[in-house]
Amino acid sequence: MNESIDILIIEDDEAINRLLCSIVKRSGYHPKPAYSGTEAMIYLEQRRWDMVLIDLMLPGMSGERILEEVTAAGDCPVIIISAKLETQSKINALRGGADDYITKPFDVEEVSARIDSCLRRYGGRTVEKQPAEINYKDIRIVPEAKQVTVNNKTVKLTAREYDILYLLVSSPGKVYAKADLFERVWNEPYYGDDNTINVHLSHVRNKLYEANPDETYIETIWGMGYKMNS
Amino acid sequence: MNESIDILIIEDDEAINRLLCSIVKRSGYHPKPAYSGTEAMIYLEQRRWDMVLIDLMLPGMSGERILEEVTAAGDCPVIIISAKLETQSKINALRGGADDYITKPFDVEEVSARIDSCLRRYGGRTVEKQPAEINYKDIRIVPEAKQVTVNNKTVKLTAREYDILYLLVSSPGKVYAKADLFERVWNEPYYGDDNTINVHLSHVRNKLYEANPDETYIETIWGMGYKMNS
DNA sequence: GAAATTATTAAATCAAACCTTAAGAAAAGC
DNA sequence: GCTTTTCTTAAGGTTTGATTTAATAATTTC
Numbered sequence: 001m002n003e004s005i006d007i008l009i010i011e012d013d014e015a016i017n018r019l020l021c022s023i024v025k026r027s028g029y030h031p032k033p034a035y036s037g038t039e040a041m042i043y044l045e046q047r048r049w050d051m052v053l054i055d056l057m058l059p060g061m062s063g064e065r066i067l068e069e070v071t072a073a074g075d076c077p078v079i080i081i082s083a084k085l086e087t088q089s090k091i092n093a094l095r096g097g098a099d100d101y102i103t104k105p106f107d108v109e110e111v112s113a114r115i116d117s118c119l120r121r122y123g124g125r126t127v128e129k130q131p132a133e134i135n136y137k138d139i140r141i142v143p144e145a146k147q148v149t150v151n152n153k154t155v156k157l158t159a160r161e162y163d164i165l166y167l168l169v170s171s172p173g174k175v176y177a178k179a180d181l182f183e184r185v186w187n188e189p190y191y192g193d194d195n196t197i198n199v200h201l202s203h204v205r206n207k208l209y210e211a212n213p214d215e216t217y218i219e220t221i222w223g224m225g226y227k228m229n230s
Numbered sequence: 231m232n233e234s235i236d237i238l239i240i241e242d243d244e245a246i247n248r249l250l251c252s253i254v255k256r257s258g259y260h261p262k263p264a265y266s267g268t269e270a271m272i273y274l275e276q277r278r279w280d281m282v283l284i285d286l287m288l289p290g291m292s293g294e295r296i297l298e299e300v301t302a303a304g305d306c307p308v309i310i311i312s313a314k315l316e317t318q319s320k321i322n323a324l325r326g327g328a329d330d331y332i333t334k335p336f337d338v339e340e341v342s343a344r345i346d347s348c349l350r351r352y353g354g355r356t357v358e359k360q361p362a363e364i365n366y367k368d369i370r371i372v373p374e375a376k377q378v379t380v381n382n383k384t385v386k387l388t389a390r391e392y393d394i395l396y397l398l399v400s401s402p403g404k405v406y407a408k409a410d411l412f413e414r415v416w417n418e419p420y421y422g423d424d425n426t427i428n429v430h431l432s433h434v435r436n437k438l439y440e441a442n443p444d445e446t447y448i449e450t451i452w453g454m455g456y457k458m459n460s
Numbered sequence: 461g462a463a464a465t466t467a468t469t470a471a472a473t474c475a476a477a478c479c480t481t482a483a484g485a486a487a488a489g490c
Numbered sequence: 491g492c493t494t495t496t497c498t499t500a501a502g503g504t505t506t507g508a509t510t511t512a513a514t515a516a517t518t519t520c
Contacts, residue, residue, distance in 0.1 A: 015421040022409050022420070100339075108413060113343040146405045146454050158507060159453030196509060202468055220466070222518060388496055425478080426498055432480060452477070452506060467516065472509100479504070486497070 004184070005029040005119065006047075010040040010066060011055040011081065016104075020053060020081070023111050030184065037061025044069065049076050051119060054098075056082040056089070064096070071097030077118050081106065136169045136228060138212060151212035160185060161204050168218060172228035175221050201226065235259040235349065236277075240270040240296060241285040241311065246334075250283060250311070253341050259349075267291025274299065279306050281349060284328075286312040286319070294326070301327030307348050311336065366399045366458060368442060381442035390415060391434045398448060402458035405451050431456065 011017040021031035034040040038060035056063035080093045083104040134141040148155045163185040182190040219229040241247040254261035264270040267290035286293035310323045313334040364371040370379045378385045393415040412420040449459040
């Protein structure tokens with residue numbers, strides 16, 4: 001039920017892309033950065049996106065071109081983010097199927113508000129705010145403080161470990177394939193041949209075990225992935 | 231719950247003024263239309279406003295002139311709404327103390343979002359009232375006097391340093407990501423690779439340390455942000 | 461039981477995040 | 491205008507976490 005909302009961010013300027021990603025993330029969505037038009041097209045063909053943010057001036061393939069492709073393909077909302085101030089550019093984009101148009105330099109709050117409102121218009125998808133606290137069995141996570149306690153003991157996790165646990169705990173019972181997990185936590189594509197996940201999972205399990213040896217929290221679904229034991 | 235937020239709308243075109251009023255109203259604020267510069271000045275002298283929207287081309291008295299008056303008078307947020315597309319006009323307005331600049335034709339949602347975001351930025355000053363005093367451990371902050379004492383010693387902080395400490399102290403335990411912190415203190419977007427936060431944090435820590443070497447106040451949560459040690 | 465997949469562990473390397481200092485730039489105060 | 495304060499930038503150094511590697515152990519599936 002609580003599926004992640006994935007937003008593709010097409011912007012060649014690295015700093016701005018990073019900023020947009022952080023805005024998206026902070027609103028509770030999942031950003032995926034693309035740094036050129038051609039890179040973006042690869043992701044667009046790969047899967048469905050809940051929203052696309054497009055910078056108009058791009059290397060490889062213009063933003064206008066991408067907008068065409070996206071709108072031709074279907075019903076994915078698009079927000080243009082551009083330095084082009086001319087009304088004509090704005091009108092073209094909106095006529096061309098964009099849902100909104102933000103000019104640079106933009107205001108952080110504004111971007112956030114527009115993304116929310118756009119997703120709302122597209123219906124169904126309610127904006128879920130970060131909960132004050134998640135509990136599962138005797139695991140308690142307070143996102144605001146990035147704090148985790150298990151069995152009433154504080155568990156000190158690194159950022160990665162925290163992200164993993166947070167993901168699993170936020171939908172107990174759901175099986176996360178390694179690739180899913182990797183892409184969510186690391187925000188980069190998963191190339192299969194990686195032991196990193198195993199090691200990190202091991203660390204998480206260890207720390208959970210230290211806090212409460214009587215309980216097994218993370219279960220391995222053989223050949224499929226991991227989930228919180230329910 | 232909130233007392234009403236009054237917004238003065240200075241726009242000579244009756245239709246546009248009506249539209250702006252309805253936008254403001256729909257956002258839950260209280261609009262007051264003014265149709266000329268001179269009329270606006272009367273209202274401005276009468277009372278305090280939570281925000282002013284100004285059209286630049288006005289009969290009676292130019293928008294630029296009004297902007298001067300408003301900013302000279304105090305800390306009321308101003309949004310310029312204008313048909314003037316030139317960057318120069320925009321720059322002049324923003325330099326002159328305007329908080330935002332929207333070009334006509336404008337998007338209803340955009341105006342609404344910008345008003346919201348602007349009020350939010352000004353929030354501390356106009357809407358929410360500050361507590362008389364914040365205490366945490368042996369830190370005492372008196373916001374009205376911008377005064378900080380630690381361990382009963384007065385600590386002299388610069389404006390930025392004060393803002394940082396204030397933010398952290400006002401919700402101890404909460405982890406502030408660098409981006410959050412930066413945006414709240416500097417009021418501008420954070421582009422990731424900046425160490426001015428580090429430097430300022432270092433300064434704050436130093437000063438706290440000088441006042442009380444036995445206590446560690448600000449904790450670094452690696453990869454996540456900073457928080458008051460609890 | 462054999463093969464494939466996953467776990468665990470520790471050590472070594474690497475990279476990112478962070479801290480501090482100092483000096484130049486900008487702003488504020490006199 | 492000059493001085494002082496504050497802010498920012500840059501550079502070098504430190505710490506911490508992430509990753510890789512590898513060797514061994516445990517599971518599951520067939």
